[in-house]
Amino acid sequence: MKNLYVLGIDTATLVCSVALVTEDKLLAEYTLQVKKTHSERLLPLIAAVLEDAGVKPKELDGIAVAAGPGSFTGLRIGVVTAKALGQALELPLCGISTLEALAAQHPLFNGLVCPVLDARRGQVYNAVFLAGREVLRETDDRAITLSDLLAELSGRKEHVLFVGDAVKIHRQMLIEALGERACFVPEESTICRAATVARLGLLKLKAAKGQSWQDLVPHYIRRAGAESKFQAVKDLGRNE
Amino acid sequence: MTDLILGVETSCDETAAAVVAGGKKIYSNIIASQMDVHEKFGGVVPEIASRKHLEAVNFVIAQALAEAGCTFSDLAAIAVTHGPGLVGALLVGVNTAKTLAYALEKPLVAVNHVLAHVAANYLVHDIAFPAVCLVVSGGHTSLLYLKARGEAELIGATRDDAAGEAFDKIARVLQLGYPGGPAIDKVAQAGNPEAFTFPRAFSGQDEIFEFSFSGLKSAVINTIHQMRQKGDTVPVADVAASFQAAVVDVLVEKTCLAAKIKGTKTVLLAGGVAANSRLRFCLEEALAKDGRKLFLPPPALCTDNAAMVAAAGWDLYQRQEFAGLDLNAVPVLDIGCQK
Numbered sequence: 001m002k003n004l005y006v007l008g009i010d011t012a013t014l015v016c017s018v019a020l021v022t023e024d025k026l027l028a029e030y031t032l033q034v035k036k037t038h039s040e041r042l043l044p045l046i047a048a049v050l051e052d053a054g055v056k057p058k059e060l061d062g063i064a065v066a067a068g069p070g071s072f073t074g075l076r077i078g079v080v081t082a083k084a085l086g087q088a089l090e091l092p093l094c095g096i097s098t099l100e101a102l103a104a105q106h107p108l109f110n111g112l113v114c115p116v117l118d119a120r121r122g123q124v125y126n127a128v129f130l131a132g133r134e135v136l137r138e139t140d141d142r143a144i145t146l147s148d149l150l151a152e153l154s155g156r157k158e159h160v161l162f163v164g165d166a167v168k169i170h171r172q173m174l175i176e177a178l179g180e181r182a183c184f185v186p187e188e189s190t191i192c193r194a195a196t197v198a199r200l201g202l203l204k205l206k207a208a209k210g211q212s213w214q215d216l217v218p219h220y221i222r223r224a225g226a227e228s229k230f231q232a233v234k235d236l237g238r239n240e
Numbered sequence: 241m242t243d244l245i246l247g248v249e250t251s252c253d254e255t256a257a258a259v260v261a262g263g264k265k266i267y268s269n270i271i272a273s274q275m276d277v278h279e280k281f282g283g284v285v286p287e288i289a290s291r292k293h294l295e296a297v298n299f300v301i302a303q304a305l306a307e308a309g310c311t312f313s314d315l316a317a318i319a320v321t322h323g324p325g326l327v328g329a330l331l332v333g334v335n336t337a338k339t340l341a342y343a344l345e346k347p348l349v350a351v352n353h354v355l356a357h358v359a360a361n362y363l364v365h366d367i368a369f370p371a372v373c374l375v376v377s378g379g380h381t382s383l384l385y386l387k388a389r390g391e392a393e394l395i396g397a398t399r400d401d402a403a404g405e406a407f408d409k410i411a412r413v414l415q416l417g418y419p420g421g422p423a424i425d426k427v428a429q430a431g432n433p434e435a436f437t438f439p440r441a442f443s444g445q446d447e448i449f450e451f452s453f454s455g456l457k458s459a460v461i462n463t464i465h466q467m468r469q470k471g472d473t474v475p476v477a478d479v480a481a482s483f484q485a486a487v488v489d490v491l492v493e494k495t496c497l498a499a500k501i502k503g504t505k506t507v508l509l510a511g512g513v514a515a516n517s518r519l520r521f522c523l524e525e526a527l528a529k530d531g532r533k534l535f536l537p538p539p540a541l542c543t544d545n546a547a548m549v550a551a552a553g554w555d556l557y558q559r560q561e562f563a564g565l566d567l568n569a570v571p572v573l574d575i576g577c578q579k
């Protein structure tokens with residue numbers, strides 16, 4: 001059987017990452033963490049990864065993209081690019097949870113992996129995973145206040161590895177709440193990487209769990225600001 | 241060799257794609273409007289617009305190709321609006337178009353939305369250049385001098401609100417709904433345009449081609465509020481007609497003056513507000529007095545669409561002014577500026 005080539009894309013946070021994987025190899029990966037818009041960087045990065053790996057766009061077998069949660073604009077740039085590749089090249093697509101991809105980078109940790117991404121408005125995007133040979137999900141992806149998350153974790157006994165871009169904002173609070181159960185790794189081990197997104201995508205695609213360009217949308221978790229305000233006003237009206 | 245351009249437009253609240261041959265013949269022109277979504281908010285909500293564009297854009301493109309009876313491989317190039325407009329909305333079209341261009345190995349051209357409005361005229365008229373063009377819409381009020389097709393020079397723009405924005409605002413205060421342009425046009429038919437004297441900003445020597453509608457907007461709103469405070473019924477049709485007359489007077493005066501100074505026989509009108517019946521009528525009449533001729537696109541090509549983007553893209557394609565894979569959205573984009 002021919003090797004599957006899967007392109008991975010992650011633009012959910014400040015990081016812009018693109019990778020090309022096959023079953024057992026990471027063929028190429030470029031990961032940028034610079035203050036430059038993903039819109040300018042992503043496509044040139046995709047072109048570079050494919051060219052440097054000597055693989056033509058038409059030779060791809062699928063695209064995996066971090067579909068959320070994350071920055072709304074960042075997610076859209078990644079998902080829109082994946083959709084256009086899928087449409088032009090007639091390829092299956094795969095939306096991967098940004099949080100799951102972050103957790104899957106730490107399979108050998110002994111305890112819970114707890115990705116936290118900055119969601120502003122006093123919340124983090126988070127899900128809790130049990131590390132192991134296969135990373136097991138314990139909660140859905142959600143937006144949650146740090147204090148609610150810590151209350152949840154305080155009832156547990158395991159060590160908790162925090163990863164994601166909100167760690168540096170809340171580090172002190174995490175240590176205060178969980179003591180030595182709160183674990184950290186250096187920042188470079190906690191950023192989103194497209195290689196993991198591509199690997200998870202490859203597994204899903206092999207299990208025939210791909211999507212088409214028609215179906216793939218970002219998983220924003222939150223509604224657009226105006227929409228939730230409008231709904232609140234409407235609900236208020238209904239109650240009166 | 242093919243001359244088919246796929247145009248993609250997502251700068252505001254319409255997701256659009258079109259296939260146009262040789263910058264002239266429309267093979268398909270698909271528009272998915274989000275108007276009803278934004279109507280309840282009384283204006284375009286950027287985050288919602290961006291989300292809707294993402295959901296619609298690939299379908300709209302597929303439909304444009306299907307209706308034109310062609311496939312991606314038949315295309316000569318892909319044209320996309322990269323500004324001006326809402327940044328999040330523009331990003332959807334820009335990233336979609338450039339990714340398609342990369343994957344299909346087709347050239348990409350980046351179109352200025354205002355010049356796309358101008359190009360809507362080229363789809364239906366054979367224009368004798370040079371010409372002056374007035375672009376009026378919810379987002380822009382610009383006077384352009386056109387040396388030839390695709391060669392535009394900005395000679396005047398609004399210093400504050402776009403004409404269409406003023407229409408939306410006044411329509412909201414008069415509770416006529418959104419978008420305001422067609423609503424005001426309709427009720428104004430039954431009103432007296434001389435019932436109220438609202439200010440017309442013709443401004444001084446240096447900025448004769450600059451527009452300003454914020455003063456007019458405040459004056460109309462103040463008048464309405466004063467009547468409401470006194471408990472008087474607001475004569476909606478008269479207010480609408482008088483407000484519309486003030487806007488149209490300024491637009492007509494400056495456009496005629498521009499044509500006179502630039503010495504052009506041809507004047508073009510473009511943009512959503514070009515569909516306004518009073519503007520069309522008064523401008524045509526004023527220009528005819530000096531022996532000048534007015535051209536404008538049919539209403540469906542005045543509002544945002546992608547056929548006009550493909551038409552403007554054709555000019556860039558012919559001049560081989562291609563965009564790179566790093567093309568970005570430019571929310572504030574000047575005329576004659578490619579990056």
Ligand SMILES: [Zn+2]
Pocket residue numbers: 353357377379511512543544
């Ligand atoms: Zn427009």
